[in-house]
Amino acid sequence: TGPMRETKVVPRVREIMDTRVVAVTEDEPISTAAAKLLKGETNHLPVLNGDGQLVGIVTTYDVTKAVGSTRDLTVVRDIMTRRVVRTTPEEAVDIAAQKLERHNISALPVVDPANRVIGMLSAIDLGKLLGGRWQA
Amino acid sequence: TGPMRETKVVPRVREIMDTRVVAVTEDEPISTAAAKLLKGETNHLPVLNGDGQLVGIVTTYDVTKAVGSTRDLTVVRDIMTRRVVRTTPEEAVDIAAQKLERHNISALPVVDPANRVIGMLSAIDLGKLLGGRWQA
Numbered sequence A, B: 001t002g003p004m005r006e007t008k009v010v011p012r013v014r015e016i017m018d019t020r021v022v023a024v025t026e027d028e029p030i031s032t033a034a035a036k037l038l039k040g041e042t043n044h045l046p047v048l049n050g051d052g053q054l055v056g057i058v059t060t061y062d063v064t065k066a067v068g069s070t071r072d073l074t075v076v077r078d079i080m081t082r083r084v085v086r087t088t089p090e091e092a093v094d095i096a097a098q099k100l101e102r103h104n105i106s107a108l109p110v111v112d113p114a115n116r117v118i119g120m121l122s123a124i125d126l127g128k129l130l131g132g133r134w135q136a
């Protein structure tokens, strides 16, 4: 049989993800997460356990909880989102884009089979790929 | 002379802005701003002075400063952004969209001639108008 002809090549997450990952561990003080967010390189910090595996995610929204709440919130574990929507390097970018839209979020950690974070995929990365522009 | 034919009608900010504005005053404690942001209706709080005029804007990013900084930050004035990019009800939406894009922000306060906030215009409002969707 001859070679199959590919009618459409959908790029994979691996091709556009950002591999410079800034992360925190679940036991770090919230102020450490805040300082990392204020460096301005990202608004999404993946949270790792002692084995380096993804257990949560933290944004400026979650840090705001530490200020707006009357509860005693001190470490990252107290404020992180535990059900992390994630992607893999092999996932097609349109599937990843759907995840962002459906969950109303703007970035996904990219994990390997051992649940280690090997990159981040943001709406901005996707926007660049899709050449999206505001037009009236 | 006959009536002029309009070749293109660009919508105005007034037609798509959100008039349910949640604001803070510059003297309120940062925790009050945090609590308002966590209600989840907006990530952008316009900051008003004693005369009800726009003097700043606060997001979860600014509240994060209160946690990540070693300085003593207590009231909204200490963390707000003072140079507020703004729009007016009569501005064309494509001009407002350009402001968002150019300044890399996601919402603009809409002010009247007395510098009072009469609405908010967000990227989401614009996205709805433009029918923008992620498509690969």
Ligand SMILES: C[S@@+](CC[C@H](N)C(=O)[O-])C[C@H]1O[C@@H](n2cnc3c(N)ncnc32)[C@H](O)[C@@H]1O
Pocket (backbone or CB within 6 Å): A044, A057, A058, A059, A061, A062, A080, A081, A083, A084, A085, A086, A103, A104, A105, A106, A107, A108, A109
């Ligand atoms: C619902 S979003 C709204 C704020 C903003 N629109 C955004 O996209 O980040 C804020 C919440 O989403 C959570 N979040 C962000 N990325 C996430 C992801 N990949 N999986 C699960 N939750 C996530 C954050 O922890 C935060 O509590």
